[in-house]
Amino acid sequence: NELHWLEPGSTLLAMWGTTYTAGQLFGALVGGPIGDKIGRKKSILLYEVIHIIAMIGGAAAPNVTVLYVFRLIQGFGLGALLVVLFAAFTEYVPGKNRGVWSSRNSFIGNFAHPICNGIALVIVSTGVSMNMNWRIQYIIPSVLSIIASIIIYNKYPESPRWLESQGRVEEADAIMTSIEKEIEGFVETGFDQELKAHEDVYKNMWENADIQITGDDELNRAVRFNIFHLMSTGNEHDDHVNVGAKLLTGEEYGGHAFWDTELFMLPFFSWVFPKTAQNLENYRYHLLDAARANAHKNGYKGAQYPWESADDGTEQCPDWTIEPDGTCYRCYVAVYEHHVTAAVAYGIYNYVKITQDMDFLYSKGAEILTETARFWASRCEHNKEQDRYEINQVTGPDEWHEPVNNLYTNYLARWNLGYVLSLLASIKKENQEAYDILIEKTGLTEAETAHWKEVQEKMYLPRKEGTRLLEQFEGYFELDNVTIEKYDENDWPIRPDALKTKRARETQINKQADVVMLLHLMGNEFDEETIKENYAYYEKRTLHGSSLSPSIFSVMGLKVGDDSKAYRYLRRAAFIDLLNMQGNTREGIHAANTGGVWQTIVFGFAGVAQREDGMLKVHPNMPKEWQGLTFRLHYRGAWLEITADGSNQ
Numbered sequence: 001n002e003l004h005w006l007e008p009g010s011t012l013l014a015m016w017g018t019t020y021t022a023g024q025l026f027g028a029l030v031g032g033p034i035g036d037k038i039g040r041k042k043s044i045l046l047y048e049v050i051h052i053i054a055m056i057g058g059a060a061a062p063n064v065t066v067l068y069v070f071r072l073i074q075g076f077g078l079g080a081l082l083v084v085l086f087a088a089f090t091e092y093v094p095g096k097n098r099g100v101w102s103s104r105n106s107f108i109g110n111f112a113h114p115i116c117n118g119i120a121l122v123i124v125s126t127g128v129s130m131n132m133n134w135r136i137q138y139i140i141p142s143v144l145s146i147i148a149s150i151i152i153y154n155k156y157p158e159s160p161r162w163l164e165s166q167g168r169v170e171e172a173d174a175i176m177t178s179i180e181k182e183i184e185g186f187v188e189t190g191f192d193q194e195l196k197a198h199e200d201v202y203k204n205m206w207e208n209a210d211i212q213i214t215g216d217d218e219l220n221r222a223v224r225f226n227i228f229h230l231m232s233t234g235n236e237h238d239d240h241v242n243v244g245a246k247l248l249t250g251e252e253y254g255g256h257a258f259w260d261t262e263l264f265m266l267p268f269f270s271w272v273f274p275k276t277a278q279n280l281e282n283y284r285y286h287l288l289d290a291a292r293a294n295a296h297k298n299g300y301k302g303a304q305y306p307w308e309s310a311d312d313g314t315e316q317c318p319d320w321t322i323e324p325d326g327t328c329y330r331c332y333v334a335v336y337e338h339h340v341t342a343a344v345a346y347g348i349y350n351y352v353k354i355t356q357d358m359d360f361l362y363s364k365g366a367e368i369l370t371e372t373a374r375f376w377a378s379r380c381e382h383n384k385e386q387d388r389y390e391i392n393q394v395t396g397p398d399e400w401h402e403p404v405n406n407l408y409t410n411y412l413a414r415w416n417l418g419y420v421l422s423l424l425a426s427i428k429k430e431n432q433e434a435y436d437i438l439i440e441k442t443g444l445t446e447a448e449t450a451h452w453k454e455v456q457e458k459m460y461l462p463r464k465e466g467t468r469l470l471e472q473f474e475g476y477f478e479l480d481n482v483t484i485e486k487y488d489e490n491d492w493p494i495r496p497d498a499l500k501t502k503r504a505r506e507t508q509i510n511k512q513a514d515v516v517m518l519l520h521l522m523g524n525e526f527d528e529e530t531i532k533e534n535y536a537y538y539e540k541r542t543l544h545g546s547s548l549s550p551s552i553f554s555v556m557g558l559k560v561g562d563d564s565k566a567y568r569y570l571r572r573a574a575f576i577d578l579l580n581m582q583g584n585t586r587e588g589i590h591a592a593n594t595g596g597v598w599q600t601i602v603f604g605f606a607g608v609a610q611r612e613d614g615m616l617k618v619h620p621n622m623p624k625e626w627q628g629l630t631f632r633l634h635y636r637g638a639w640l641e642i643t644a645d646g647s648n649q
Helices: 009-036 040-059 064-090 104-131 132-155 160-189 191-209 217-231 260-272 274-284 288-297 340-354 359-379 408-431 432-442 448-455 515-521 528-539 549-559 565-577 589-605
Strands: 211-212 319-321 328-330 382-385 389-390 608-610 616-618 628-635 638-645
Touching: 009 040, 040 064, 104 274, 104 408, 104 448, 132 191, 160 191, 191 217, 211 288, 211 515, 217 274, 217 565, 260 274, 260 589, 260 616, 260 628, 274 340, 274 359, 288 359, 340 359, 340 408, 359 408, 359 432, 408 432, 408 448, 408 515, 448 549, 448 638, 515 528, 515 549, 528 549, 565 589, 589 608, 589 628, 616 638
Parallel strands: none
Antiparallel strands: 211 628, 319 328, 382 389, 608 616, 628 638
C-alpha cells in the first residue's frame, strides 16, 4: 500500500528505504539508554506501539511527505525494539559482562517477536497478491505484534541497570528520610543532651579500647590517636559497609576496602568490638556472589575478591593511574594482587578463633572459605617438569616486584586449601545438617576436594637451597643484593644510592613486609631459627614505602629478640600521620597502620598470643621506657583487663 506512491527505481523509492534505515539506526542508538532509564518491559511496549502506529500511519499516508515521516518513526520503533531484545536475550550489560545466554523465559520471549511478525509478513504478502484491503492486512499483523509484546513483557527479565537505579533511588530516599528524622530529633533533643549522649558513647568505647602506657606519655598519646580514629570508623550497626583505607579522614581510595581490613584492623575489632568484627565478616559474605562473578570474568572458578571493594563487590581498582604531573601509567594491581582472597579467608579463620563464632563459621564462613579454596585450585598451574603447582604472574605484599611467582601468595593459597579440607571434615563430623547445606550451596564434590589435596601437597614454596632463607619469589636471590645503610632524623630508612641508577625491581630492596608478613601470619609453621634468620635478612632490605610495614617488623622484631628495633618501629608506626612521615597525611589517616599500632602493643610488647585451642598466653616484653601497660580484651563472652608492670609481671 505504501509503494503505490512510489515508482520502482525512482529517487522517491530510494529515499523510502533510506529513511527507514536511518530510523532504525537512530532507534538502535537511543533504544538501550531509554530502556535502562524507564525499564526494559515498559520500553518494549513503548517501541512496539510506536512501530504499529507508524506502520498503520504509513499505510494510510495521504502523500509522500507524511509517508516518509511515518517510515522514519517506524524504523525508529523497530531499531529500538531490536536492541532491547538483544540486550534481554543475552543479558548483556556494557562494562559489566560480555553477554551470556539468558534464561529459558528470555529465550521464549525473544522468539515471540520474530515468529509473530513472520506470520504477519506471510499474511501481508498473501494479502497483497490477493488484493486484500490494506486495513485488514495491517490489523492482523498489529494484533500479532501486540500478542508478541505481551509475551515478551511477561517472559523477559527486567533491565539490570534499571533495577539497580530503582534500588539506588529507593535507598537514597530511605537515607534522606532517615537523616531528616535524625536532624529533627537533634533539634528536638537540643545540643546539650546530644553532646552528652555523644560523650557517653565515646566514654564506653574508650573504656574498652583504651591503652594506658605509664612512663612514655608522648608515645601513649600517639597510640591513643591511632585507636581513636580506628574505633570511630568501624560500624556495629551496618554489615553492608567496610572500613575505608583512610578511615573517616580523607577521600583517597574513595573509601574502598582492601586486604588491610582482614589482616590489620579485624584483629582489633575482634578483640575489642566483636559486633563490628562480625559485621565486617558479613560484608564479605554479602558480596560473595560478586566475588564469584569476578573469578568467572577472569577465567577462574570459585570466588576471587576484588583488590578494591566498595558497595557492590565489583573491582574498583582503576586500570590507569594519574600522577600529580598529569602523566598516566597502567595499573596492574587488580590484575596481579590476588592475595587479597587469601586475606579474606585468613580473616574468617582468625575472627572465629578469637570470637568462637561457630554459627558464622559453619554457615557463611564455610561457604566463603570453600569458594576461595576453589579459586586457588583453579588459579594454580601444574608444572609438569617439576611435578609441582605454582601461581605465576602475581604480586605479593611487596608491590615493587611484579609479576612474580611469589612465596607469600603460594603459601597462603596452600594454607587456604588445607584449612578448608580440615574444616570440611570437622563440619561433616560435628554438624551433618550444616555440611549438607554447604554441599548443596557450593556443589562441592569428592573429586574436587581430592584435587585440592593434590594441589596443596605439591605447592611450590621457593627457598634458598642449603639455608633457612625463604625466597620472596622465584629468582629473588639473583637480583642485585642492595641493602639499607642510612636512616633520617625520624629513624626512617633512606633510599640506597644504588636506586638512583637502578629500578627497585632490579634489586632486593622491598617496599614493605612480604616474607616477614608471612612469618607474622604463619609463625607457628616455622621454627625459631628460620624466623630469626629471615627477619634479619629482609629487615636490611625493606624501605617501608607502605604504612603497613613498620608495625609488622616491630611485632616480629620482638619475636626474634630485636627489642631495640622493635621499639623504634613502634614509634615510626605511631607517629606516621602525626609527623606526616609518609608525606601524604593530607590524603587521610593510614587505616591499616592504626590497626598495626594496636597489634604491636598487644601482640608485640604485651606478648598476647592465642593457641590453636583458643587459650591465651600473655608474656610481656616491654621497653625500658615503660613503667606499666594496661588494656582490655573481650574473651569468650567476658572482659579481661590485662596489666603489666615495669618488670614484665
